[in-house]
Amino acid sequence: MHVFTSTEGQDAAAHEQVVFCQDQQTGLKAIIGIYSTALGPALGGTRFYPYASEEDALRDVLDLSRGMAYKNALAGLDHGGGKAVIWGDPQRVKTEPLLRAYGRFVQSLGGRYYTACDVGTYVADMDVVARETRYVTGRSREHGGAGDSSILTAFGVFQGMRAAAEHTWGSPTLAGRRVGVAGLGKVGKVLVRHLLDDGAKVVATDVNESAVAFVRQTHPQVDIVPDTTTLITSDIDVYAPCALGGALDDDTVPILRAKVVAGGANNQLAHPGIEKLLADRGVLYAPDYVVNAGGVIQVADEIEGFNFERAKLRASRIYETTRDILRLADTDGVPPAVAADHLAERRMAEVGRLRSIYLG
Ligand SMILES: NC(=O)c1ccc[n+]([C@@H]2O[C@H](COP(=O)([O-])OP(=O)(O)OC[C@H]3O[C@@H](n4cnc5c(N)ncnc54)[C@H](O)[C@@H]3O)[C@@H](O)[C@H]2O)c1
Numbered sequence: 001m002h003v004f005t006s007t008e009g010q011d012a013a014a015h016e017q018v019v020f021c022q023d024q025q026t027g028l029k030a031i032i033g034i035y036s037t038a039l040g041p042a043l044g045g046t047r048f049y050p051y052a053s054e055e056d057a058l059r060d061v062l063d064l065s066r067g068m069a070y071k072n073a074l075a076g077l078d079h080g081g082g083k084a085v086i087w088g089d090p091q092r093v094k095t096e097p098l099l100r101a102y103g104r105f106v107q108s109l110g111g112r113y114y115t116a117c118d119v120g121t122y123v124a125d126m127d128v129v130a131r132e133t134r135y136v137t138g139r140s141r142e143h144g145g146a147g148d149s150s151i152l153t154a155f156g157v158f159q160g161m162r163a164a165a166e167h168t169w170g171s172p173t174l175a176g177r178r179v180g181v182a183g184l185g186k187v188g189k190v191l192v193r194h195l196l197d198d199g200a201k202v203v204a205t206d207v208n209e210s211a212v213a214f215v216r217q218t219h220p221q222v223d224i225v226p227d228t229t230t231l232i233t234s235d236i237d238v239y240a241p242c243a244l245g246g247a248l249d250d251d252t253v254p255i256l257r258a259k260v261v262a263g264g265a266n267n268q269l270a271h272p273g274i275e276k277l278l279a280d281r282g283v284l285y286a287p288d289y290v291v292n293a294g295g296v297i298q299v300a301d302e303i304e305g306f307n308f309e310r311a312k313l314r315a316s317r318i319y320e321t322t323r324d325i326l327r328l329a330d331t332d333g334v335p336p337a338v339a340a341d342h343l344a345e346r347r348m349a350e351v352g353r354l355r356s357i358y359l360g
Pocket of ligand 1: 148149150151153182183184185186187188205206207208211228242243244245264265266292293295296
């Protein structure tokens with residue numbers, strides 16, 4: 001079944017469909033993973049990345065597509081979970097023909113999978129993909145798209161953080177709290193603005209000098225620290241990971257000073273068991289895929305004909321969803337990450353089951 005090289009040993013058993021796509025002329029090598037369509041067509045972005053091996057690309061698409069099923073379920077969307085990876089260095093191999101070849105493979109799935117932007121793909125790329133398929137979101141506003149999804153991602157993270165603040169300190173505001181933001185990219189810099197508007201003090205870091213320079217210029221009141229270790233060991237109430245995955249691991253959790261973790265990054269828990277380590281240390285973790293769903297809410301809205309206010313209203317409900325999950329976690333005596341998984345699985349099962357009712 002695999003066209004690139006052997007991938008024996010990979011477990012795709014839980015996924016509905018995994019499609020390998022190849023076009024030798026353009027150099028396209030893509031894998032589309034559909035974890036579940038129980039709630040509707042799968043929705044998730046396309047990651048364009050120079051994986052070391054086909055195994056790495058396959059592992060990533062399997063993990064990411066599964067994660068999207070959970071994220072979309074708790075975001076209240078009528079979408080299942082899917083994701084795609086294009087294996088290659090986008091700086092070197094991304095071309096119009098390659099993106100269009102990819103678009104044709106997306107189209108060939110007949111709407112079982114809708115794509116969007118992810119690491120290595122941008123709004124302009126989705127406009128190109130859209131020339132071959134109608135099953136694409138994250139296009140530019142000029143092409144009827146929702147544009148940059150990080151606007152509502154940051155807004156949603158802020159809503160989830162408010163719920164975590166209420167759960168911890170009794171009031172849904174960050175006013176007077178010190179929040180540490182690691183990563184001042186598309187999501188992090190917008191989150192900083194929401195936090196300052198709410199009356200929080202912000203301390204931040206980024207490895208990229210231009211990202212730091214932008215925040216220094218726009219928000220001179222933000223304290224910049226040299227690195228993430230300095231950030232998480234400083235006197236902060238909330239830690240907001242907004243850079244890459246794996247921010248919470250066996251080294252970072254023991255030295256965290258924050259009482260709350262809520263941030264935009266995907267896959268913050270480095271491995272299973274970290275959620276328990278956080279709970280044992282008395283750190284409240286607002287599950288990443290719950291609080292960072294604003295972006296997928298934004299692009300899902302595009303399928304109906306994008307309306308920013310409608311999408312924003314839906315993203316604002318991340319506050320209630322996070323609050324309910326934190327309460328459920330307390331009631332059930334489990335970490336919030338476990339409570340979130342249970343709720344997502346319940347919605348997929350209960351709403352997904354309705355499709356078994358025969359429509360004449
Ligand atoms: N953009 C979205 O709509 C969206 C939606 C959901 C989740 N996410 C996730 O949020 C995170 C941020 O996304 P983004 O769109 O802002 O990406 P981005 O690339 O614009 O920003 C990431 C920033 O993190 C910085 N960074 C990288 N390594 C770092 C380190 N070790 N310490 C400090 N800073 C570091 C980078 O320099 C960059 O400025 C990612 O994990 C992404 O998967 C984004």
